[in-house]
Amino acid sequence: MALLETKNLTIQFGGHTAVDHVSFSLPEKEFKSVIGPNGAGKTTFFNLLSGELKPTEGEVYYKGKSLNKVSAVERTRRGIGRSFQITNVFPNLTVFENVRLAVQSKEKVRYPFWKSTRSYHGLAEKTHELLEQVLLDNKAHMIAAQLSHGEKRKLEIAMLLALDTEVLLLDEPTAGMSLEEVPAILNVIRSIKDQGDKTILLIEHKMDMILDLSDSIMVLFNGQLLADGTPEDIMQNETVQQAYLGGYEDGKSVRNA
Ligand SMILES: Nc1ncnc2c1ncn2[C@@H]1O[C@H](COP(=O)(O)OP(=O)(O)OP(=O)(O)O)[C@@H](O)[C@H]1O
Secondary structure, three states: OEEEEEEEEEEEEOOEEEEEEEEEEEEOOOEEEEEOOOOOOHHHHHHHHHOOOOOOEEEEEEOOEEOOOOOHHHHHHHOEEEOOOHHHOOOOOEHHHHHHHHHHHHHHHHOOOOOOOOOHHHHHHHHHHHHHHOOOHHHOOOEHHHOOHHHHHHHHHHHHHHOOOOEEEEEOOOOOOOHHHHHHHHHHHHHHHHHOOOEEEEEOOOHHHHHHHOOEEEEEEOOEEEEEEOHHHHHHOHHHHHHHHOOEEOOOEEOOO
């Protein structure tokens, strides 16, 4: 069954169509990557899925129900988690305190009628588990502001995992990382995948990472869905190759490089 789907999802900014009639389907437990050149509409597509932006046309469905009238907060509560940039982190709190707050906030959202469903120790235990999973347990007591860029991205992932959502929308987790930091984040994402309980949509530019992780790949170009298939299909797809190498116009004509 498709967990997350879109039908003709479209958004225009002024005269520019950033996401253009995209219909896609993400089966439960699948790992799908979203690729495409800069400005293709990948982040905007995520913003439409998570509810930060409202479509001009088309629909997002989760578990068969339309989300168009559902707020971003309610989408998270229902199970669609989006990694936010580090702006959501309290820079003057420690890594541990940041993750614990995220664990706590999830408890409040999920069980608003209970004062405390987990004891203080329960929260701390869950926090340690998450820090271990993202390989940050040795930095638990560091002030968040002092983390390296790569470590901040790991913290962001831990805070996303704390929300315990079924779907994870990961927007370029390796962006701005040094080459040495990439393998660690790849390991973190692979370990999340290997646990087997998440449905994941990943925006990335690093092809080796995409090929390593993905069950399927969708390609956006000028806001349109150019192709969607297995990694093998996508690598062999001529239109995709030409779009990357040469340029693709109005979804019809292909110009050679
Ligand atoms: N809020 C906005 N207002 C106006 N234009 C926008 C807005 N958000 C995005 N755009 C435009 O929509 C297009 C798609 O942008 P988007 O950030 O989704 O691309 P992307 O594929 O994520 O690119 P990148 O790989 O560089 O992150 C771009 O032309 C961008 O300038």
